[in-house]
Amino acid sequence: MAKAGVGLLGIGNIGKEVFAYLKSSNNAQVTRVARRRINAPAPAAIKKLVTRRAETVIADPSVDIVVELTGDGKRGAQYMLDAIDQGQHVVTANKEAIAVRWRDIMSLARKRGVSVGFEATVGGGMPVVRAMQRHNAADDIQSFAGILNGTCNFILGRMKEYVVRHMDDPNIQKRSLPLEDALAEAQKLGYAEPDPTMDINGFDTKFKVAILANLAFDSYFDPNDIYCEGIWDQNQRILASDFYFLHHQRYLGGKYALKLVGVAERTGRRPTLRVHPALIETDGPLADLAAVEGSFNGLTVEGRRLGTQFIKGLGAGPKPTTISVASDIHEIAAAVLSSRGTGCHAGPPVPAARRAGSPGNVDRVQTRGFIRSVSPDVKGVYAKKLDILARHKVNVQSVVNVKEFVYGRDRYMPDYIEIDPAPDGAVREVLKAFRRLRGVRDPMYFRILEL
Numbered sequence: 001m002a003k004a005g006v007g008l009l010g011i012g013n014i015g016k017e018v019f020a021y022l023k024s025s026n027n028a029q030v031t032r033v034a035r036r037r038i039n040a041p042a043p044a045a046i047k048k049l050v051t052r053r054a055e056t057v058i059a060d061p062s063v064d065i066v067v068e069l070t071g072d073g074k075r076g077a078q079y080m081l082d083a084i085d086q087g088q089h090v091v092t093a094n095k096e097a098i099a100v101r102w103r104d105i106m107s108l109a110r111k112r113g114v115s116v117g118f119e120a121t122v123g124g125g126m127p128v129v130r131a132m133q134r135h136n137a138a139d140d141i142q143s144f145a146g147i148l149n150g151t152c153n154f155i156l157g158r159m160k161e162y163v164v165r166h167m168d169d170p171n172i173q174k175r176s177l178p179l180e181d182a183l184a185e186a187q188k189l190g191y192a193e194p195d196p197t198m199d200i201n202g203f204d205t206k207f208k209v210a211i212l213a214n215l216a217f218d219s220y221f222d223p224n225d226i227y228c229e230g231i232w233d234q235n236q237r238i239l240a241s242d243f244y245f246l247h248h249q250r251y252l253g254g255k256y257a258l259k260l261v262g263v264a265e266r267t268g269r270r271p272t273l274r275v276h277p278a279l280i281e282t283d284g285p286l287a288d289l290a291a292v293e294g295s296f297n298g299l300t301v302e303g304r305r306l307g308t309q310f311i312k313g314l315g316a317g318p319k320p321t322t323i324s325v326a327s328d329i330h331e332i333a334a335a336v337l338s339s340r341g342t343g344c345h346a347g348p349p350v351p352a353a354r355r356a357g358s359p360g361n362v363d364r365v366q367t368r369g370f371i372r373s374v375s376p377d378v379k380g381v382y383a384k385k386l387d388i389l390a391r392h393k394v395n396v397q398s399v400v401n402v403k404e405f406v407y408g409r410d411r412y413m414p415d416y417i418e419i420d421p422a423p424d425g426a427v428r429e430v431l432k433a434f435r436r437l438r439g440v441r442d443p444m445y446f447r448i449l450e451l
């Protein structure tokens with residue numbers, strides 16, 4: 001039986017797995033491969049197809065489907081545009097390229113009548129892209145919230161495990177796992193990239209939120225317009241004491257799970273889009289999401305007619321990602337084969353590029369939660385913090401010192417201020433003012449996730 005020709009751009013973690021998978025495919029076969037280091041050791045079956053130039057693969061007449069797996073946001077997008085322009089179908093796992101160049105890629109693909117498969121850009125092996133596309137076709141999506149980065153979820157999970165395991169140790173501060181050690185462990189186990197910046201600063205989740213929001217709200221959102229905080233970026237980082245405060249019976253006793261979330265909410269005319277660490281009630285309406293552990297991903301979608309749906313699955317890694325890449329390849333290959341000779345291709349639908357949409361202003365969203373900061377044991381520092389909160393009209397419910405985490409000669413100690421619902425922008429102004437206070441370190445806002 002004839003097979004559709006696949007040109008692989010990139011033969012790294014994912015490319016290798018896709019190559020192996022397609023060996024047993026009954027409707028697609030790899031006919032060309034591009035990589036930068038053509039002399040790198042590789043099986044003979046790959047070596048005989050390899051070239052250094054992606055352009056050579058795109059121009060090869062044996063290639064019906066270009067599968068872009070380079071991981072290069074800018075070049076990868078250009079290769080896809082070149083392939084589409086020549087009438088080739090494309091499949092990719094490159095979330096940055098799809099999120100940033102959505103409009104160009106989708107409008108050119110519609111113009112040229114070719115398919116774009118990007119299931120692997122969000123949620124690894126979870127079929128969330130098609131689910132969102134199909135759901136939106138028949139319902140009005142009101143909101144979604146997802147744990148979309150397995151690396152961050154793994155790191156947060158390891159930090160929590162350590163603290164919970166040593167909870168009653170009087171030396172808990174020394175026994176807990178700092179963020180950098182949890183990250184090193186994730187890298188050793190292959191869950192985190194050698195350069196994990198995009199994961200921990202939230203950008204990876206931001207690209208995925210942009211893609212899901214484009215599908216859910218029929219607009220194109222620029223990822224740069226999405227509000228984004230990570231678990232570790234220039235302004236803030238998660239501390240081991242956060243897990244002690246969240247999980248020790250003396251404090252919050254496990255009421256909330258701490259996760260990095262991507263959230264979209266249709267509140268006013270325009271949906272608000274945001275990425276940040278959040279507290280999810282373990283016994284509340286989002287309990288399924290709170291229970292997503294390790295390198296898993298989870299997504300809750302709220303439709304006006306259908307109500308709540310929840311999808312959970314393996315969010316990263318070569319095998320799950322390959323399943324999504326291969327499902328796109330198979331679907332497109334079937335359409336290529338059935339249209340051969342007829343000239344009329346009926347592949348999976350390409351989403352409309354739509355008009356650019358700007359997300360709603362996150363400053364005005366009412367949020368509540370806990371403000372953490374670390375202060376020396378000197379007189380007057382709490383009064384100053386409370387004064388700042390009052391000036392920004394942010395009401396305080398309670399203040400808790402986590403005494404088990406005292407350190408240094410000045411007896412630095414984290415405290416957690418619980419606040420009533422307030423405009424998110426006002427709370428962020430409070431944090432900025434805390435950062436200017438002498439001796440006060442690490443202010444961070446833990447919002448309670450409510451949809």
Ligand SMILES: NC(=O)c1ccc[n+]([C@@H]2O[C@H](COP(=O)([O-])OP(=O)(O)OC[C@H]3O[C@@H](n4cnc5c(N)ncnc54)[C@H](OP(=O)(O)O)[C@@H]3O)[C@@H](O)[C@H]2O)c1
Pocket residue numbers: 009010011012013014015034035036037038040052053054069070071072075093094095120121124315316317318321
């Ligand atoms: N790894 C995961 O778990 C995962 C999960 C979901 C999505 N993804 C996405 O999947 C994509 C691939 O990731 P990966 O982990 O497989 O990356 P990777 O291991 O770094 O492999 C990248 C491959 O692309 C080749 N390459 C890079 N730039 C190129 C260029 N300009 N022209 C030709 N070849 C080029 C590299 O060549 P050399 O071999 O010569 O270096 C390598 O073979 C990325 O978009 C990533 O975000 C990955």
